[in-house]
Amino acid sequence: MPEGHTLFALARDLHEAFAGTRPTVTSPQGRFADGAAQVSGRELLAATSRGKHLFLEFSQERWVHVHLGLIGTFTLDAGPWTAEAPVVGQVRMRLAHGEHVADLRGPTQCAVVTPDEVAAVLSRLGPDPLRPDADPERAWHRLHRSGRTVAELLMDQAVVAGVGNVYRCEVLFRHRLSPFTPGRELRAASWRLLWEDLVRLMPLGVATGRIVTTEEQVRQVEAALGRGEPPRLAERTSAVYRRQGQPCPRCGSRVRSQVVAGRTLYWCGRCQRRR
Known part of the structure; x- marks a missing residue:
């Protein structure tokens, strides 16, 4: 989707x-x-x-x-x-x-x-990270009162509008968060980091037409856009999405997969232990 x-x-x-x-x-x-x-x-x-x-x-x-x-x-x-x-x-x-x-x-x-x-x-929609008037506190109000996992909540458009499976997998990996952390156990500081990262990453998707989430390429794209140049993108621009069974780019452990909220979640069981 x-x-x-x-x-x-x-x-x-x-x-x-x-x-x-x-x-x-x-x-x-x-x-x-x-x-x-x-x-x-x-x-x-x-x-x-x-x-x-x-x-x-x-x-x-x-x-x-x-x-x-x-x-x-x-x-x-x-x-x-x-x-x-x-x-x-x-x-x-x-x-x-x-x-x-x-x-x-x-x-x-x-x-x-x-x-x-x-x-x-x-x-019925949650805040959209691409809109300057978006209020992340509206999402936090729903998140920290829920017993559902953060992986489920990020896919709920009533919590955050516009986030799909790729951004869900990648942003959780980028911040080493366990996707199975219940919303009510997520710290406010962790939510702010997730939100700020979505605000950073999603405009790059608008500019390039592709989801870019690996930090090296994120910085390359930001630098190219800052110079007014078309960014050069490698074939793979994700860290864990659709990489089940392959080595985690951070620790070498195998990337895992499981259906969560109707879509296949990808995560590293070793890196993403933080709740």
């Missing part, structure tokens, strides 16, 4: 392409035909994201709410676009204007919603 940095970058690109225009909105697949008719030709005011949710705000209080789920994609291609542009695959929604066409395929959610429904979705 795309993590929050992917949706943030997507919202940015859609906003740059369509904000202030009146795109033609269609549903080549047909499943969103009624919704497309409600917003087609209206001015698109903004494209924004919160966690793994995408919102397209149109004039006259019309919103399109999108959640990509596990297999959804939303591609944005340069044109120039024409009415005869080919449709590839099962396109649920197409936005088109001028030199841009964006095709949504396979989402779990694509619906026209009211401002109240948007507010209801946002109220």
Whole structure:
């Protein structure tokens, strides 16, 4: 499932392409035909994201709410676009204007919603590390009262919005935290370190289009971006994710794996003992 940095970058690109225009909105697949008719030709005011949710705000209080789920994609291609542009695959929604066409395929959610429904979705989400107005204390309020493990809680979008399995595995490894620590046993200082690391790492994912979590590459990417240069990324940018049975890059012990909260957790049983 795309993590929050992917949706943030997507919202940015859609906003740059369509904000202030009146795109033609269609549903080549047909499943969103009624919704497309409600917003087609209206001015698109903004494209924004919160966690793994995408919102397209149109004039006259019309919103399109999108959640990509596990297999959804939303591609944005340069044109120039024409009415005869080919449709590839099962396109649920197409936005088109001028030199841009964006095709949504396979989402779990694509619906026209009211401002109240948007507010209801946002109220259920935890703070998003990519947003400058995010309040980590809201997440801490849920974390330190829960008996669930920190590995489960980090995947709960009501606790932290936008964090998925890769960031979960990697940030816990980076701070040597046992993924099986109950939330109520997690220290406030440990939570602040996790949050600050997410705030540091996730914008790098927005900038590069890849999740970068090994400290050496994190520093290389930060330095390149600081110089205004495109960062060079190695083939592997994670320490433990999808490396079960391989040696831990820190201590050499084998990386372990186990399904937690519906996704495969990866961790080092020797390094990550701290609770």
